[in-house]
Amino acid sequence: xxxxxxxxxxxxxxxxxxxxxxxxxxxxxxxxxxxxxxxxxxxxxxxxxxxxxxxxxxxxxxxxxxxxxxxxxxxxxxxxxxxxxxxxxxxxxxxxxxxxxxxxxxxxxxxxxxxxxxxxxxxxxxxxxxxxxxxxxxxxxxxxxxxxxxxxxxxxxxxxxxxxxxxxxxxxxxxxxxxxxxxxxxxxxxxxxxxxxxxxxxxxxxxxxxxxxxxxxxxxxxxxxxxxxxxxxxxxxxxxxxxxxxxxxxxxxxxxxxxxxxxxxxxxxxxxxxxxxxxxxxxxxxxxxxxxxxxxxxxxxxxxxxxxxxxxxxxxxxxxxxxxxxxxxxxxxxxxxxxxxxxxxxxxxxxxxxxxxxxxxxxxxxxxxxxxxxxxxxxxxxxxxxxxxxxxxxxxxxxxxxxxxxxxxxxxxxxxxxxxxxxxxxxxxxxxxxxxxxxxxxxxxxxxxxxxxxxxxxxxxxxxxxxxxxxxxxxxxxxxxxxxxxxxxxxxxxxxxxxxxxxxxxxxxxxxxxxxxxxxxxxxxxxxxxxxxxxxxxxxxxxxxxxxxxxxxxxxxxxxxxxxxxxxxxxxxxxxx
Numbered sequence: 339x340x341x342x343x344x345x346x347x348x349x350x351x352x353x354x355x356x357x358x359x360x361x362x363x364x365x366x367x368x369x370x371x372x373x374x375x376x377x378x379x380x381x382x383x384x385x386x387x388x389x390x391x392x393x394x395x396x397x398x399x400x401x402x403x404x405x406x407x408x409x410x411x412x413x414x415x416x417x418x419x420x421x422x423x424x425x426x427x428x429x430x431x432x433x434x435x436x437x438x439x440x441x442x443x444x445x446x447x448x449x450x451x452x453x454x455x456x457x458x459x460x461x462x463x464x465x466x467x468x469x470x471x472x473x474x475x476x477x478x479x480x481x482x483x484x485x486x487x488x489x490x491x492x493x494x495x496x497x498x499x500x501x502x503x504x505x506x507x508x509x510x511x512x513x514x515x516x517x518x519x520x521x522x523x524x525x526x527x528x529x530x531x532x533x534x535x536x537x538x539x540x541x542x543x544x545x546x547x548x549x550x551x552x553x554x555x556x557x558x559x560x561x562x563x564x565x566x567x568x569x570x571x572x573x574x575x576x577x578x579x580x581x582x583x584x585x586x587x588x589x590x591x592x593x594x595x596x597x598x599x600x601x602x603x604x605x606x607x608x609x610x611x612x613x614x615x616x617x618x619x620x621x622x623x624x625x626x627x628x629x630x631x632x633x634x635x636x637x638x639x640x641x642x643x644x645x646x647x648x649x650x651x652x653x654x655x656x657x658x659x660x661x662x663x664x665x666x667x668x669x670x671x672x673x674x675x676x677x678x679x680x681x682x683x684x685x686x687x688x689x690x691x692x693x694x695x696x697x698x699x700x701x702x703x704x705x706x707x708x709x710x711x712x713x714x715x716x717x718x719x720x721x722x723x724x725x726x727x728x729x730x731x732x733x734x735x736x737x738x739x740x741x742x743x744x745x746x747x748x749x750x751x752x753x754x755x756x757x758x759x760x761x762x763x764x765x766x767x768x769x770x771x772x773x774x775x776x777x778x779x780x781x782x783x784x785x786x787x788x789x790x791x792x793x794x795x796x797x798x799x800x801x802x803x804x805x806x807x808x809x810x811x812x813x814x815x816x817x818x819x820x821x822x823x824x825x826x827x828x829x830x831x832x833x834x835x836x837x838x839x840x841x842x843x844x845x846x847x848x849x850x851x852x853x854x855x856x857x858x859x860x861x862x863x864x865x866x867x868x869x870x871x872x873x874x875x876x877x878x879x880x881x882x883x884x885x886x887x888x889x890x891x892x893x894x895x896x897x898x899x900x901x902x903x904x905x906x907x908x909x910x911x912x913x914x915x
Contacts, residue, residue, distance in 0.1 A: 387417020442530035508776030540782030551743030557765025592636025658729035816858025821865030
């Protein structure tokens with residue numbers, strides 16, 4: 339038995355020695371010649387790497403392919419590439435080596451010579467060489483540019499005039515540009531817009547999951563009756579004084595909107611506000627329109643209050659604390675200014691209120707609007723507080739806001755025992771989430787083909803590189819545009835524009851242009867009934883209850899307070915920065 343073991347061991351040792359001394363199949367079959375390792379970087383004029391650019395190598399004017407199976411050299415996420423080439427022995431270093439790069443919607447650069455450096459000899463005696471080249475591409479206006487621009491414009495128009503549901507519009511636009519890329523784009527590269535992988539990569543899941551988590555929170559809070567209870571408290575606090583009631587309602591609405599999106603806030607506040615107005619025998623619109631305005635102002639103050647801010651925060655990597663630090667003060671001032679404006683604007687309507695039997699009315703509202711599930715309310719507020727705490731700490735922890743929103747909402751579902759299937763079916767606004775998915779892809783198509791850079795260059799040229807001019811232009815263009823088109827797609831379009839300007843305008847690295855965009859888009863949306871989703875919800879539900887207001891009437895009531903709040907924002911930005 340022992341001899342058998344010794345023999346087996348001897349055989350293993352002998353085989354190991356033979357294997358060690360025998361050249362490997364790879365080494366024995368290693369091709370002879372000059373081996374060239376070429377690395378490089380393809381960038382835009384700003385020095386940012388361009389992914390999916392194709393590089394080609396010429397040796398003495400002849401195209402050569404890399405040794406890898408891939409016939410093409412394609413840049414990675416940050417614009418870099420590495421490729422190995424096998425050339426006939428003696429070719430290097432005397433041969434002329436050139437590199438050129440190309441990418442749809444970018445001008446191809448002529449072949450650029452590279453310097454080859456000797457890197458020694460490998461184990462088989464083959465000479466090795468290394469080379470590096472950096473190439474810069476300029477934008478080119480192609481058919482894909484015009485198609486992407488037209489699709490984006492049509493998405494804007496159809497959303498603004500409500501010719502089609504905005505979710506269908508955005509997703510249809512996204513599907514169209516990808517379809518064109520893989521049909522016409524394969525036939526002619528000038529029709530190339532965006533690859534499927536890049537379209538998927540453009541979807542900001544931080545935004546999607548943040549909205550999903552907050553929708554769950556709101557859905558559970560709705561079950562507690564807390565919002566209606568707060569409206570009753572506002573009436574009780576006013577004690578029959580309609581002016582005080584209008585002011586308190588605006589403040590409460592603004593505060594709620596700072597932590598829960600303004601559309602949901604108005605959906606919860608509108609029914610009880612209408613009932614209070616009917617009790618006072620005043621037109622409910624005199625309370626609802628100021629409340630919608632306040633919801634948009636309050637939502638501007640924080641990262642999670644208004645969808646444009648969610649987009650800005652995720653794209654620019656700004657934390658909850660950044661928004662509070664830079665926007666809460668100015669939004670508070672704007673809220674006070676707009677509240678007093680509406681008290682003056684609707685003073686005749688408030689003066690006609692019939693304030694009778696206040697104690698009986700208060701008692702009725704107290705009975706009608708009670709907290710229906712105190713335990714669930716406490717659980718929800720605790721987990722919402724947990725999420726907000728980590729929103730605030732997220733800047734230090736580099737924690738995406740979607741994580742605490744999702745974790746808090748899911749823990750809440752686990753603790754409360756609420757049915758997650760019911761929540762996903764009835765409380766999560768899937769059309770809104772799908773709308774964002776499609777919108778991200780449409781914007782990415784415009785960015786890939788160069789439209790965003792054209793807009794950015796225009797703003798830069800008009801401002802002549804002056805930060806003060808850029809602040810004013812972005813603020814007011816955002817405000818006026820957002821008054822007439824949905825501020826969500828507008829903000830999404832402007833994100834890469836601001837990112838470009840931050841790198842080209844001296845002083846913009848402070849981030850002030852992000853705040854110009856936030857204030858312009860959120861406050862400007864107050865100007866008309868179609869400027870913000872909260873406005874449309876308010877007008878729609880009021881009309882359903884029998885209180886109709888025309889576009890012009892809404893414009894008269896809200897245009898000037900919008901101008902006042904945007905002006906306050908401009909003065910603040912110019913002084914603070």
